[in-house]
Amino acid sequence: MTLATLYTICWIWIAVGVATFILLQFVTAPYGRHTKSGWGPQISNKAGWVLMEVPSFLIILYFYLSSDQSSFASMLSILWLVHYFNRTFIFPMRIRTKGKKMPFIIVASAIFFNLINAGLNGYYLARFETYSETAFSDWKFYLGITFFLTGFIINQISDHKLIHLRKPKETGYKIPKGFLFKYVSCPNLFGELLQWGGFAIMAWNLPALTFLVWTCANLIPRATKHHQWYKSQFSDYPAERKALFPWLF
Numbered sequence: 001m002t003l004a005t006l007y008t009i010c011w012i013w014i015a016v017g018v019a020t021f022i023l024l025q026f027v028t029a030p031y032g033r034h035t036k037s038g039w040g041p042q043i044s045n046k047a048g049w050v051l052m053e054v055p056s057f058l059i060i061l062y063f064y065l066s067s068d069q070s071s072f073a074s075m076l077s078i079l080w081l082v083h084y085f086n087r088t089f090i091f092p093m094r095i096r097t098k099g100k101k102m103p104f105i106i107v108a109s110a111i112f113f114n115l116i117n118a119g120l121n122g123y124y125l126a127r128f129e130t131y132s133e134t135a136f137s138d139w140k141f142y143l144g145i146t147f148f149l150t151g152f153i154i155n156q157i158s159d160h161k162l163i164h165l166r167k168p169k170e171t172g173y174k175i176p177k178g179f180l181f182k183y184v185s186c187p188n189l190f191g192e193l194l195q196w197g198g199f200a201i202m203a204w205n206l207p208a209l210t211f212l213v214w215t216c217a218n219l220i221p222r223a224t225k226h227h228q229w230y231k232s233q234f235s236d237y238p239a240e241r242k243a244l245f246p247w248l249f
């Protein structure tokens with residue numbers, strides 16, 4: 001595949017991401033608190049998470065091991081791998097969702113999403129990257145790595161707090177408090193957005209931007225739906241709390 005072809009696929013995939021963002025204003029992805037029947041066969045929630053996320057880990061690992069990447073591209077691949085190692089193999093073991101299921105169609109669509117996004121990024125880093133050592137002293141690296149690491153920490157702390165709202169065998173929902181929950185309903189999703197924003201700034205290429213567009217397309221509507229759900233379930237839900245971006249939205 002030539003670079004021009006890769007870019008064409010990216011632009012088409014960005015257009016599909018924007019269409020998905022619009023669609024998700026009207027349709028709520030039926031997993032987690034939004035799970036409902038009528039979406040076909042279901043599988044275990046934990047198994048669903050592993051299956052959904054493993055392509056993203058394996059594809060980047062394959063391209064990383066099978067190519068001779070510069071140190072900067074290797075750093076990008078390793079950051080991606082660390083994130084997806086957690087998401088694929090650690091996060092599903094930590095969540096307290098015993099007995100919960102998710103529709104297989106969600107798993108299948110996430111596998112497809114991850115195949116394309118990881119494929120585009122992995123292929124670019126393996127075949128077309130031209131980073132030099134000076135990339136490590138560029139402002140894009142400093143800003144991007146700050147966003148990425150800050151986002152990763154926010155995501156980890158927030159997911160940890162959410163997971164531990166339930167005692168081991170509980171299944172219900174509670175109002176999260178403390179940390180960035182003081183400002184937003186979904187700091188875990190805010191952290192994830194910050195991470196991939198930072199990744200796109202560091203990488204400064206079209207596949208990384210494409211992935212950021214898709215992350216926004218998934219997480220902004222999800223945060224809106226989570227926020228509306230909290231307000232509908234808890235009459236004492238803090239009125240000043242925003243959905244995703246502190247003080248703004």
Ligand SMILES: NC(=O)c1ccc[n+]([C@@H]2O[C@H](COP(=O)([O-])OP(=O)(O)OC[C@H]3O[C@@H](n4cnc5c(N)ncnc54)[C@H](OP(=O)(O)O)[C@@H]3O)[C@@H](O)[C@H]2O)c1
Pocket residue numbers: 031032033095096097100155159162163165166172173174175176188189192214215218219222
């Ligand atoms: N890159 C992407 O495009 C993308 C897309 C989706 C998700 N993600 C990431 O995947 C992770 C999970 O996403 P998510 O949307 O499933 O997060 P979530 O709805 O906030 O749930 C996270 C975990 O905490 C539990 N939980 C959440 N709120 C709770 C509450 N108020 N009381 C008790 N338990 C609560 C959930 O249980 P239940 O499952 O039972 O609700 C789940 O196990 C996040 O870190 C997110 O950033 C990334």
